[in-house]
Amino acid sequence: MAHLDEFLGALHQGVWEVVVPRSAVTEPLGPEWQRSAINVPSPGTIASFRKGQYHVHETEQDYRVHMDRYDPEKNPFMHLVDDAPLVLMLYDTMDTLVISARDRKSVDYRERIADQNLTWKMRMLTGAGLLLVAVLLILFAIDYTVAFFSILLPSLVCGFGILLLAAGYRLHARREHARKDLVLGTLIILIGLLMFPLWPLFVVLLLVVFTLWFSASAWVSLRRAIREKSAVPQGIWLTMGMGAGSLALAILAFLYPWELLKVLISLLAIVTFLGAVLALLDGYGMRNAASLMEEARAQAP
Template sequence: MPSIEDFLHPLHKGIWEVSIPRDQVTEPFGEEWVRSQINVPTPGTMASYRSGQYHLHETRTEFKVHLDRYDPKRHPLLHLIDDAPLLLMISETFITLISFTRQQPRPGTGGQIDEQNAVLRHHLILGPLLIFLGVIFIIIPDLTFFGLTTLLIPGVVLLFGVLTLMSSVSIHPFRVSSRNDLIGGVWIIGVAVILGWIPPRLWGGVILVLLSGWMFASSVMLLRRVLRGRRAVPEGFVSRMLIGAVSLLLGGASLIAPEAVLMIFMDILGVLTVTAGGVVTITGIRLRRMMQPE
């Protein structure tokens, strides 16, 4: 009765990823496999699990397992720098969004029709809205950044604080149902007020320091491995070399022209938002056509 672990030996012999057909794994995952909620987007992935340095992607037909260089629980920063560099996350997000356009919605029956009608309405509203927002990000990135930092981020935090505060209080009769939620709500509202007072230039400086630091660190670690040859980069020699080189260039450019680099990231955010909106809209159109009587 083979388990996942029986197929993982090649990962310790220079193979970066193994693909295991689902019908060949008869044993359920052990307790050491924990579902991972935050991952680099990967096309076709239904769920993701981790066990130490092992990272498993579950698809409809197989399990794909690779060996991360660093366990994210033990070395979260090193994992983020080497296993999940910023440019890799951006590129994989774009590829994953594009892959959704190839998926055809499945027809529903009975009670599923009402659910699909609701999904259709959401898609045909949300898709164009995302495209519009993405275009705004690209056309006026400086004004958009100002709105995100001074209005949206503090507003979202404030809303979360208010909801937390409301959940701690019962009106009829009036009583505090949760002291911890009450204190937490007050703290969150206080954080929202502080965030609202932070000037956009300081926001930009902090964000740029974090992004450029991430890119610099990734470029150093990736290019060091690239210089040791292909065997040191089993996940893809050319791709990691390009990611390392571009990360180094962008990190250096952030020291020379920080505002321009920040606007480049706003443009990237805009392109990703437009792409997401396009995927949602296309999915909605396909679903609408599928539901129309022939």
């Protein structure tokens, strides 16, 4: 019987990531491995778990485990600064979307379920919607930044709260534990409503947080690249690039805060655009698969 923990020794010897085939792990993850709800997107990940500094991404074929420098439960600020700087999060998100979009081309769509027609239409509709959102974000970044923070963002926060509240009511109707969702949904809706009149205060708070985050991330990344050099797990050039990117964003936040907000909205637009491309490619592939399935049924005796 083999537990996942038995394969993690290399992480304490300078190895950045350990890849363990699922077939080699004969025992399920123990209760000490807690499911992680919020993670930087990673290609092929179907679930993510944490145990202290250990962070595992579960895929269909293997477990990919790395070790964060800081436990997010014990030191969330340093985890955000050191293990998850914004530059790295954006890089991984875009990389994941591009890889996923590329992989969609090679999927055997003949194995998809019988409701292909409905599915591909929904995917195409989702892609078109995301594409529209990306265009709107670009417009907001160019000339309507105030409207983004005073109207769109509070509306999105309220919408998310309503969805969470609805999910809580649905769970409550099935007599399942829903108190957390109901309370959190209500709280998020209240925050969204407060953001409408108090959006300038929210923007100031956001800029302060971003400035501290970027500055701390730049300091940590550049110091590590200079001191540790070849011992940096992610590679010295990527680490220096992340540090330089974080430093540039910190300077922008301090000297040109409004321009920084436009840059961040533009980055969000790029990520949304990549998501739209992924959905459209997926929908197009499903449409072709549906046509093949219909042809096969028509030719069947």
